[in-house]
Amino acid sequence: MEGSRKMDKKELEQAVRRNLDWFRHSKVMDPPDGSWGVAERLAVTQGNSALEKIFTVFPAWSEFDGYCVIEPRRPDCNFETALLFLLAGEHFDCTEYREVGGNLLHYLFRRSGMLFSESGTWNWSSITRYPTRWYDDNGWCGALQLLIARLRPDLDREYRLSFWGSMLAERLADGVDRAIDSSRPIEHGVWPDPEGYWQGEPRLPHWGAVALFAGSACRGSGFREKFNRVIRRYYEYLFRRRDTLIASELAYALLGAAWVAGWNDDGFYRELVEAFSSRMLERMDPATGNLPAEHCEAPRGPHLVDTIYTANWALLGMQAAATLTGNPEQHAAADRLAGLMLRIQDASGVPAYDGCWRGMFDLEAGTWGGGDCYEGGQNSIYSGWTNAPIALALLLRAGERSLIQL
Numbered sequence: 001m002e003g004s005r006k007m008d009k010k011e012l013e014q015a016v017r018r019n020l021d022w023f024r025h026s027k028v029m030d031p032p033d034g035s036w037g038v039a040e041r042l043a044v045t046q047g048n049s050a051l052e053k054i055f056t057v058f059p060a061w062s063e064f065d066g067y068c069v070i071e072p073r074r075p076d077c078n079f080e081t082a083l084l085f086l087l088a089g090e091h092f093d094c095t096e097y098r099e100v101g102g103n104l105l106h107y108l109f110r111r112s113g114m115l116f117s118e119s120g121t122w123n124w125s126s127i128t129r130y131p132t133r134w135y136d137d138n139g140w141c142g143a144l145q146l147l148i149a150r151l152r153p154d155l156d157r158e159y160r161l162s163f164w165g166s167m168l169a170e171r172l173a174d175g176v177d178r179a180i181d182s183s184r185p186i187e188h189g190v191w192p193d194p195e196g197y198w199q200g201e202p203r204l205p206h207w208g209a210v211a212l213f214a215g216s217a218c219r220g221s222g223f224r225e226k227f228n229r230v231i232r233r234y235y236e237y238l239f240r241r242r243d244t245l246i247a248s249e250l251a252y253a254l255l256g257a258a259w260v261a262g263w264n265d266d267g268f269y270r271e272l273v274e275a276f277s278s279r280m281l282e283r284m285d286p287a288t289g290n291l292p293a294e295h296c297e298a299p300r301g302p303h304l305v306d307t308i309y310t311a312n313w314a315l316l317g318m319q320a321a322a323t324l325t326g327n328p329e330q331h332a333a334a335d336r337l338a339g340l341m342l343r344i345q346d347a348s349g350v351p352a353y354d355g356c357w358r359g360m361f362d363l364e365a366g367t368w369g370g371g372d373c374y375e376g377g378q379n380s381i382y383s384g385w386t387n388a389p390i391a392l393a394l395l396l397r398a399g400e401r402s403l404i405q406l
Contacts, residue, residue, distance in 0.1 A: 007335055012398040013092075015342055018355030019391040020088055020097065022140040023081065025351045027062070027069050035104035037073040037112060038081045040125070041386075042352065043380035057374055059192065067352050072125035075114050076137040077384025078104050079144040084388045086152065087395055087406075105148070108161045120167030121200050123184050135175065135200035135207040140384075142168035142214025143259075147406055169214035173230045176202045178212050180237055188296050203241075205249050206309070208234055209256025216260045231260055235272055242275060247291040248310040250280045255317030255403075258324055262404030272323065277321045277330055278312065288363060289336030298360065298376030304369075305344060305361040307386045308376050311337060311387050312357075315393045319402040338397050356381050357390050 024032035028039050039230075043054055044067050055061060055067035060071040089098030109115065114123045116131065122141045124132040149156035149390035157160055166371050175198040181190030182203070202208030215227035235374060238253060245253060256278040261269035283291055289316050293306035294301060305311050315337040323328035344361045346353045346368075359380040362369030368378045381387070396402055 003175060004040045007183050007338060007397055010209075012338070012394045015345055015355075016088060016164060016391050016398065017092075018345065019299060019357075020355075022355035022387065023383070024100075024351070025083075025354075026356065027064060027352070029081075029100075029380075030052065030062075032082075032100075034100040037078050037104060037105060037107040038383045040070045040074050040169075041383060042067050042356075042381040043070055044358075045383070048379040050374040050377065050379070053374040055237035055250050056061055058127075063227070064352065070288065071129045072337065073107075073112060074123040074125045074137065074384065075108055075112070077382070077388070078108050078139040079114075079141050079148075080388035080392070081401055082108075083144050084392045084395070085105075085391065088327070090151075091314070091395055091399060104154060105159055106151055115164070117145060118173055120164045121141060121171055122168075123234050133198055133201050135211040138172060138198075139207075139210035141165075142219050146217040148213065148231045151406060153394075165214060167240065169218045169227065171289075172198075172211045173215045173227055176208050176234055178231045179203070180208070180234060187194060192234050193279035197352060202234075203237070205238060205245070205252035205256055209238070209252045213257065213259055216263050221339070228264075229300055231264075232266075232268070235260070235269065242279060245279075246294040247280075248295045248306070248313070250276055250283070251291065251314035251317050254280055254321060255313055256403055258320035258402075259315060261324055262320070272308055273321050273324055274327075277318065277325075277327070277333075278372050280318065281329060284314075284336075289333060289340050290363065293360065293370070295376065297373055299373065299378075301316075302366045303362060304358070305340065306376070307357045307361070307390065308359045308382055310379065311340070311390045312386055312393075315341065316403055318391060319393060319396065320404045323402040323405055338394060341394065353381070357386050359386060 016047050023029050024040055028042055046066055058070050062069045082101045085097045112126055118240035121133050122138055142165045145161040149161035168212050175193055179192045179202045200207035212361050257269055257272040257276055261273055291310050292302040293304035295309035298306050318330055318334040322334050346356045348354050358368045358378055359376055360370040360378040368379050372379050
């Protein structure tokens with residue numbers, strides 16, 4: 001595969017349009033106008049060794065020819081997809097895209113029942129019977145509510161995005177603050193919040209950095225002093241552990257640090273951006289820009305492009321770092337990753353897949369591959385977490401900006 005190359009705006013825009021078509025034609029968003037939200041993902045059925053466990057853990061699905069839609073609606077997936085369509089509507093001056101973004105928000109606030117109004121927190125999904133609050137999912141929900149509120153004041157007035165986002169940001173900051181001193185070993189599935197309110201491991205940036213996106217975005221909030229204290233404390237902790245982070249955690253750490261630095265003039269966060277990006281550059285394949293797949297919920301290997309937990313967030317994070325610092329190495333790395341996403345975008349011509357990014361690509365085989373886990377791997381095609389963030393990154397690159405410049 002080729003290395004860094006000049007990004008062609010038309011090619012980027014075409015990739016984004018094809019992905020938006022995938023959202024509307026694949027049944028992951030049914031009906032395709034977003035009025036009843038977007039499902040978590042598609043699962044390819046043929047050769048999927050994790051299918052039985054998927055159906056057991058996520059007991060709501062619709063079957064089609066060769067694939068099924070895993071039907072739970074997750075608020076984070078819906079917010080990510082809403083932002084993508086709203087920005088695409090702005091970029092392409094397309095009323096239809098704007099309407100889909102607005103419909104997704106209407107679903108979230110007026111139809112889904114997933115918002116806990118007493119706390120501003122969001123339940124894990126539309127099929128979750130009991131309160132299940134994840135640090136990472138809610139971090140995206142809070143941050144994107146605040147971001148969309150600034151982009152679209154009319155939607156802020158309609159759905160009180162700033163109000164709910166600020167309330168959620170405070171809850172998340174409190175949860176991270178009380179959990180990072182835990183004496184429990186960091187072990188997947190053993191969550192350290194002493195109150196048991198939040199699920200996830202905030203001592204890893206996958207959960208902690210994402211959870212604090214919301215507090216970072218609360219400009220002018222009455223909780224500003226609290227947010228500054230907790231965020232600073234968290235990133236001092238994370239900086240001390242920087243050499244222990246696997247590739248996917250480095251991606252989250254970089255994106256989180258760049259997000260904070262975009263709102264905060266404290267030079268400490270710019271130093272973090274340089275430190276995390278330098279470590280990521282050391283781990284990136286110089287030809288393809290890929291980072292090794294190392295996350296515990298996906299198959300692993302240096303030749304595997306993990307688009308659920310690693311490459312997607314690395315792309316957004318490196319773009320943000322580059323626009324923040326102007327570092328040419330970071331710009332080149334971000335474009336290598338963007339070029340990789342362009343090359344592996346599905347071109348099968350099958351409506352269920354064409355224009356999407358599946359969960360894992362095998363660079364050695366030159367095709368989707370690597371194996372399956374019940375939440376990760378080649379046969380899971382996520383709406384949020386994979387397709388919306390990657391398409392968003394390419395759309396932002398076409399407009400020569402990054403997530404923190406919105």
